[in-house]
Amino acid sequence: MSFRSAGFRPTVLGSALALVLALSASAVMAQDAKPETATPAAVSTAATPAGAATAAAPAPAATAAAAKPGDATAGQAKAAVCGACHGMDGNSTNAQFPKLAGQSEQYIVRQLTSFKAAKRQNPIMMGMAAPLSEQDMHDLGAYFASKTALPGVADQALVERGQTLFRQGDAARGIPACMACHSIDGRGNPGAMYPQLASQHAQYIEATLKAWHDGTTWGDDAHAQVMPAIAKQLSADDIAALASYIEGLHGTDSQPASAP
Incomplete structure (x- = not known):
């Protein structure tokens, strides 16, 4: 059996061309149907309904537990x-x-x-x-x-001056009353972080006030600048009297203890 070449070629080429086109179309359809590689963020966004992305996103982990x-x-x-x-x-x-x-x-x-x-x-x-x-x-x-705090003892010779400065200050020299921040009984103000002074060692109070007077600060915020500014207005005698009075300070209605 023989085929006529002139009649075979168009038939074969036509069939081959149809097959190629069919395969190409299938490949294109398959490519269109295949999802593009996406970053995790893109996948997450695509999977989240519009308007709900923020609500669905997990909250960031806390860096440290609050005290x-x-x-x-x-x-x-x-x-x-x-x-x-x-x-x-x-x-x-x-x-x-x-x-x-x-x-x-x-x-x-x-x-x-x-x-x-x-x-x-x-x-x-x-x-x-x-x-x-x-x-x-x-x-x-x-x-x-x-x-x-265990009670201390004040020097009777210094009580009057110390008490005046603690309760009244000295407006002429720009010295406010200590009790304005530390309360009349020296118990302080926890909310404002003003410390308790009552019964504190006179030696420690005196050393601290002198250090502030000479320019020492305990920080760089406004709170830390309060006492250095006040201490600069105090004389050495003021500081000694205040320190002694504070050590003997025990309560609102009681007089500070004094040495016999």
Whole structure:
């Protein structure tokens, strides 16, 4: 059997061309049907109904848990190392170290934070504060706030002058009354983070006021600038009288204790 070449070629070529076109069309259809490779963000956006993308997106993970109010029981264990200088109950026996007993949690947290950030300079305390978490600070603050400061004794010769400055200030010299911030009984104002002063060692108060007078600050914010500005107006005699009066200050209605 033989085929006529002239009649075979058109038939074969026509069939082949039809097949090629069919295959090409299938390939194009398949390509159109195949989803494009997308980034995860694009896939997520495409899969999320319009207007619901924000609501459906997962919330970012918190970088750190917020500190809870201090736990005095937890703070007691953490305060063991503090006892060497400040006393186990916050009543230091060495007058160069401040009493922490009865001090507010907020104020203690503020000072530890300042030490850790090196805004308040003290080589020992900066080292102690460095490893503390915010929760540690709150726990320590709660523990010492739960304690009571032991009463001190004022020098009777300095009481009158100290009391006048503490309660009235000296308007002529731009010195406000201490009780305006620290309260009449020296218990402070926790909300404003003004510390308790009552019964604090006179030696510590005097050293601190002198340091502020000479330009030391405990930070760079407005709160930290208050006492240095006031201390600059105080004379050495003012500072001694105030420090003694504060150590003997115990309560609103009671006179400060005085040496016989």
